[in-house]
Structures are given as structure tokens and as C-alpha cells.
Amino acid sequence: MALNVRWQGWEVIRDASAGLSAPALLQGFFTEPPISEKDVLEAFQRVCAAYDGELMSTLRVYQGGRRPALEHALLSEPPNSCETLRSWQSRLAGDAPTGIFLNRAERWSEAIATLGASLNRGLSGDDPSNLFVVEAVLLIGNYGYSPFGIHVDQGATRVVHIPLTQAQKSLYTWPPGAFEGATGGSVPSFEPERLVPLADCHSYRSGDLFFLPASLFHIGHSPELSATLAFVLTPRVEPMPLDGAAAALENLAGANWQGSAAAQTLTVERLLVLAKDHRELVWSSSLGLSSSLEYEAEALLCDAEQAFTIVRPFQVFVRRSAGLTVYARGKSFSLLPGLSQRHVDDLCTFFAVLNTGENLTFQLARHVAPSIGTDALALIVSILQARHVLVFV
Numbered sequence: 001m002a003l004n005v006r007w008q009g010w011e012v013i014r015d016a017s018a019g020l021s022a023p024a025l026l027q028g029f030f031t032e033p034p035i036s037e038k039d040v041l042e043a044f045q046r047v048c049a050a051y052d053g054e055l056m057s058t059l060r061v062y063q064g065g066r067r068p069a070l071e072h073a074l075l076s077e078p079p080n081s082c083e084t085l086r087s088w089q090s091r092l093a094g095d096a097p098t099g100i101f102l103n104r105a106e107r108w109s110e111a112i113a114t115l116g117a118s119l120n121r122g123l124s125g126d127d128p129s130n131l132f133v134v135e136a137v138l139l140i141g142n143y144g145y146s147p148f149g150i151h152v153d154q155g156a157t158r159v160v161h162i163p164l165t166q167a168q169k170s171l172y173t174w175p176p177g178a179f180e181g182a183t184g185g186s187v188p189s190f191e192p193e194r195l196v197p198l199a200d201c202h203s204y205r206s207g208d209l210f211f212l213p214a215s216l217f218h219i220g221h222s223p224e225l226s227a228t229l230a231f232v233l234t235p236r237v238e239p240m241p242l243d244g245a246a247a248a249l250e251n252l253a254g255a256n257w258q259g260s261a262a263a264q265t266l267t268v269e270r271l272l273v274l275a276k277d278h279r280e281l282v283w284s285s286s287l288g289l290s291s292s293l294e295y296e297a298e299a300l301l302c303d304a305e306q307a308f309t310i311v312r313p314f315q316v317f318v319r320r321s322a323g324l325t326v327y328a329r330g331k332s333f334s335l336l337p338g339l340s341q342r343h344v345d346d347l348c349t350f351f352a353v354l355n356t357g358e359n360l361t362f363q364l365a366r367h368v369a370p371s372i373g374t375d376a377l378a379l380i381v382s383i384l385q386a387r388h389v390l391v392f393v
């Protein structure tokens, strides 16, 4: 499972792909699929729970062309708890070749988000300035050739494909020169049968990993029902100078920051620094994921002896302000009211110990942060648990 995937293990992708510049098929990279069928179905259950009658731009269902009616059907009838991927797809689409594509899947599955973060941290060499923007996409179905045709992804996009099912799936690739020579241009082609004899074929199934570099024309082929998790890696876009300014002000001066003296006396230069600092901490704490989780973890009751630990590979970052702002998994929250310097120091120590990855209990945490009362500590731990930042073990 995702928690067992060490971020250090991903570095071999860089070696196998000549520094992320060539296709690389790593057979047997995983001893078992890092994301289970149950994880996938639960992600769709959460997507369905957010359905309000409107289609989502991140969910597409194809049978030949795009089928909005099937998207409504999918969203209004979630997978049930005893269903398999096969029975769910069959109930939705019958025997017709069908493709289900879910973008930004990291919003709906803690396991997928954690896996993507682990991959990104591994590929970055543990340098936040090397992190990609990572988006997870689920590709499910028995659609034959992908309905998107043979195409090249825009910009310097690279993709890590992780097959989750036993059915063999293939990705055909063409260097730009070969594709353009055969078609007379670079527009997508919907004649895969004619062009496949000129392609390189990469076939994989669960346990394997395939890396697709930038600039290759490609098309997927899934003749049998398969599920693949694709992590789309794009270079970070330079943000606008004031991006994040409102959130930074809220962390500085509370939700009603517009009326506060702290906000009104800020210089523009200081505001730009605050906004940039906020953006960088969101970025580092999310490890480059394009979206944060959309759901909270189920609350668990625990006693003073119950151990908890941070969810690797994430780290919690803190900034001292009037109180303390905590950045975790791409989101921030402030602990403002009534914090003395001693409280702030103790909380910083608590987060530093949490970041080591060691197990903590409430008793140990009280020892680490003696000025923080039991109720306050329990509240902070419950917030962190709800936000998937720590887990009880």
C-alpha cells in the first residue's frame, strides 16, 4: 500500500529513462499494485457523493464518443461496497467498449495522493525546487484504442503509468519525426491501425511501471478491462506575485483580516513576501500535488496510550506569526488566540518531533509540549488526523 512505498525507491525511474528523457518500462517494479481495486472504487464513491446534478469537468465516459448520459448514470449510482471493478463497469456500461477517465484523482483518494507525493519527492532528489506539479488520472475500461487518438501532450509533460490490473495494456509511441513523416503533420490522428506498425509498443500489467517522456506521440490500447493510474508531471508554472495573498493575510490576522490593524499597516513589499512565503509552504507541504484532498478522514477515538505518526512522505511546516500557522498536505490553518511564546515554542517542538516519523502517543506529546493542555493537544491531533496528516498506528 501507499504508506509502504518509500520515496527513495522512485529514483530508479530517473536512471532507467536517461534522466526522464526516454521511455522506460520497469517490469516488476511493485510486488503488488500500490493502489487496490477497493481504493479505486472508494475514490469513485467519493466522487459520486459530491454529485449535485451537474457533470464534472474532471470525469469523462466514452463509448466511441463522449457520453454525458453515462456520466450522469455513473455519478448518480456509486459503486456499492461488495462490487468489483468488473461488476461496476458492467452494471454501468454493459458489454460495450467503454472508457472512464477521472482527472485530479488525488482529490478523492488519500492512497493515490500519498503515492503521487512519494513519487514526486523521489524524482525531485528531495529538493522542493525540483518538484513537478503532479496530477493523478485514473484510466479505466475496455475501450480498445484510447478515444483521444494519437497525440502529443502539451509542453514538457511526462507521465508515469502504473497499471493496477492483471489485464495487459499497451502504450504505442512514435518519435515526432516518424509521426509527422507518416501523417504529414502533428495534429492528432484517429487512424491507429494504420500507424501502429510504425510505433514502438510498450506492454504492461499490474506490478509494472511505464515512464512516458515528453514530446512522444502516443496512444493507449486497452482491449480488456483494465485500470491504470497515471501521474502526469508538468513543470511548475511561475505564480503571480499576489497569488496566495488573501490566505496569507487570513493566517496573519484571522478571517476578518480586512478590518485588522495588522493587515491595514502592511507595506506592499511585506505583503509580497508573505504571499510568496505562503505559496512556497503550500507547495512544499503538498509535495507538488495539483489538488488537495476533498474529504476528511473518519474520526477515530483514541486513548492516551494510542500511538500516532505522520503520513510519509509529507512534512508539516510552521510559521510564527501572531500565533502559529501550520502547513500540512497543501492546506494551512492558524492557531491564533491566546498563544504565548512558550506555547508556540512547544508546538514547534511537537511538529519537529512529528516530522521525524517517530511514533508519538498523547502522553509523549504532553511531555514534548508541556505547556499545551490535554484538550488543546487532543484538538490539534484530531484536526491533523481528519486532514490525513497523521494516522493512528
Ligand SMILES: [Fe+2]
Binding pocket: 151, 152, 153, 218
Ligand atoms: Fe496523452
